[in-house]
Every structure is written in C-alpha cells, then in structure tokens.
Amino acid sequence: MSKRKIGMWLYQNGGGDEIQKKIITKLNERDIAVTPGINLRDAVAKNSHIIWEDKKVDKLDLFFSYNAGEQTQYQVYLSKALNRIIPMINSFESFELSEDKFQTSYLLRQHGIQTADYKLCHRDDTHHLKTIMKKWNKMVYKPTDGWGGVGLTKIENQETLDMLMPFLNQMDLRYFYVEKFIDYDNTDYRVDIVDGQFVGCYGRKASGADWRTNVTSGGSVFMREPNDDVINLALNATKVTGLDIAGVDIIYDRKKEEYVVLEVNGIPAFATPEQEKMGLDFNNKKIDLIVDLIDRKTKK
Numbered sequence: 001m002s003k004r005k006i007g008m009w010l011y012q013n014g015g016g017d018e019i020q021k022k023i024i025t026k027l028n029e030r031d032i033a034v035t036p037g038i039n040l041r042d043a044v045a046k047n048s049h050i051i052w053e054d055k056k057v058d059k060l061d062l063f064f065s066y067n068a069g070e071q072t073q074y075q076v077y078l079s080k081a082l083n084r085i086i087p088m089i090n091s092f093e094s095f096e097l098s099e100d101k102f103q104t105s106y107l108l109r110q111h112g113i114q115t116a117d118y119k120l121c122h123r124d125d126t127h128h129l130k131t132i133m134k135k136w137n138k139m140v141y142k143p144t145d146g147w148g149g150v151g152l153t154k155i156e157n158q159e160t161l162d163m164l165m166p167f168l169n170q171m172d173l174r175y176f177y178v179e180k181f182i183d184y185d186n187t188d189y190r191v192d193i194v195d196g197q198f199v200g201c202y203g204r205k206a207s208g209a210d211w212r213t214n215v216t217s218g219g220s221v222f223m224r225e226p227n228d229d230v231i232n233l234a235l236n237a238t239k240v241t242g243l244d245i246a247g248v249d250i251i252y253d254r255k256k257e258e259y260v261v262l263e264v265n266g267i268p269a270f271a272t273p274e275q276e277k278m279g280l281d282f283n284n285k286k287i288d289l290i291v292d293l294i295d296r297k298t299k300k
C-alpha cells in the first residue's frame with residue numbers, strides 16, 4: 001500500500017498555525033503525509049489536473065479545506081471540480097449548502113428542524129414582503145451568502161420597509177430573503193460538531209447597542225454549558241446538512257419557547273489562544289476527531 005497523502009489549507013491567524021502543527025503531527029504518527037498551505041487561489045487547472053506548485057492536487061487522497069477568511073470565488077470554483085475526483089472535508093456539496101442561508105433553512109425545515117420562520121420571494125414580488133410584515137411585526141433582511149452579521153437589517157415597521165425598498169431594488173438582487181425577528185435574550189449558543197459527535201460549546205452575547213451576537217458586530221464570547229436539547233438540535237441539524245465539521249448557532253425563542261437553529265457554519269473557528277485562557281478547552285478533542293475522520297476517509 002502506498003503511503004497516504006493529504007493536502008490541507010487552514011487559516012493561520014487566531015492560533016490556526018498552532019492547530020495546523022498539531023494536526024500534521026498526529027496525522028504523521030498515523031503515517032499520513034500532509035502538504036499544508038494549498039491555497040487553490042494559486043493553482044491552475046490544465047487538462048486532466050489541478051496543479052499547485054508543480055503538484056497534482058487531484059492525486060492526493062483527500063483535501064482538508066478550512067479557511068473562511070481567505071476564501072475566494074476562484075478557490076471555491078476549483079474546489080468544486082476537485083471534489084468530483086478526491087474526497088474533501090467538508091464535502092463541497094455540504095460546504096456550498098452551508099454558505100447559503102435560504103438553502104440551509106429550507107432543507108432543515110423539510111427535516112422538521114426548527115429555524116427562524118423565513119420567506120424567499122422574487123425581487124419583483126415585493127408585495128409579499130408587505131403582507132408578511134403585517135403578520136410578523138418585525139423581520140430581518142439577510143443576504144443569503146453573508147457572514148459576521150454584515151448586511152443584516154432589522155425591519156421594525158412598515159415605514160422602515162418602505163424606506164429600505166428603493167435601496168434593495170438598486171442592489172440588483174434576484175430575490176429577497178427575510179426572517180421573522182425572533183424574540184430572544186441577545187445571547188446564542190455556538191455548538192461545534194465533528195463527525196457526528198459533540199465537541200464543545202460556547203455562548204455569545206450581543207453588545208448593549210446591537211441585536212446581533214457576532215463578534216464582528218461587537219458581541220462577546222462567554223463560557224456556556226449546553227443542555228441536551230441544544231446538543232441534540234445541533235447534532236440533528238449537522239446530520240441534515242451532511243457536514244463533517246460544523247458550528248451550529250442556536251438561540252432560544254422566548255415566544256415559541258423553543259430552541260431554534262439560526263445558522264450552520266461549515267468552517268467554525270477553533271478556540272483562539274485568548275478563548276482557551278478563558279476556559280474553552282475543546283480544541284484537542286476537535287483535533288482528535290478530525291484526525292480520526294481523515295484517517296478513516298483515506299483508508300484504502
């Protein structure tokens with residue numbers, strides 16, 4: 001049996017470089033060779049191969065792609081082709097799903113998993129938005145492919161909607177995606193799952209001024225123990241999306257008195273060195289589960 005070889009592209013900021021070293025050491029112990037730093041942004045496709053630094057990437061036994069911050073359209077485009085030939089973590093199919101809020105909500109709801117109520121309509125059908133606004137009272141406009149809370153707009157009344165419409169119409173969108181605004185306590189759960197197993201959890205709290213929990217919107221991370229309902233919801237949501245690695249964002253709807261999945265992230269960050277000091281100690285478990293997963297998926 002020839003030696004197994006995998007490629008990897010993992011973010012280097014926020015402690016990612018140290019995580020990468022640990023993963024490589026553990027894979028090497030299992031006799032799996034690793035080429036790190038394969039940014040497909042710098043690769044070319046030529047006839048039957050995708051080539052990065054003279055290496056045929058499609059000859060690898062697996063590609064572990066884990067870098068949300070440096071993602072480019074070109075890199076994603078090549079990943080799609082690559083995953084037709086070799087296994088990827090996450091699979092391109094589930095990664096692509098997780099990048100789209102509507103596609104994810106639709107699939108989750110089809111499988112009976114609670115999400116925020118949503119509506120998607122064609123850009124010319126704005127009358128739907130007016131009817132739904134009457135019913136919901138408050139809603140959130142979301143770009144379906146956003147992150148970090150960017151572009152989310154809370155619409156609190158009919159006037160805000162009327163004011164917003166000309167701006168949205170200018171943006172040359174194909175559709176509108178809106179969610180019912182959930183009455184919650186401005187905190188969430190981020191639950192990490194790898195290979196169908198619970199890895200760890202933390203909470204985020206929105207800063208006084210904002211209703212969004214994202215750290216990029218001023219939110220702060222805190223230690224938080226999940227109960228079984230939260231863990232099971234995260235496990236079920238992950239299963240439906242098909243993600244090998246997922247970070248599920250969950251909030252508690254005070255009106256409906258139930259937990260709701262807000263988002264399933266396909267590239268959830270490891271705990272940063274600062275967060276580890278705070279007591280978030282799931283990194284090693286996450287690394288071990290990822291190493292097991294790579295080992296299993298490359299068994300010949």
Ligand SMILES: Nc1ncnc2c1ncn2[C@@H]1O[C@H](COP(=O)(O)OP(=O)(O)O)[C@@H](O)[C@H]1O
Binds near residue numbers: 214
């Ligand atoms: N339907 C909603 N009701 C209330 N708050 C929401 C709703 N959707 C999102 N939020 C708040 O906005 C934040 C960002 O939303 P999310 O859908 O996770 O988008 P992003 O990908 O930008 O993080 C969430 O963490 C939550 O605090």
Ligand SMILES: [Mg+2]
Binds near residue numbers: 149263
């Ligand atoms: Mg989010």
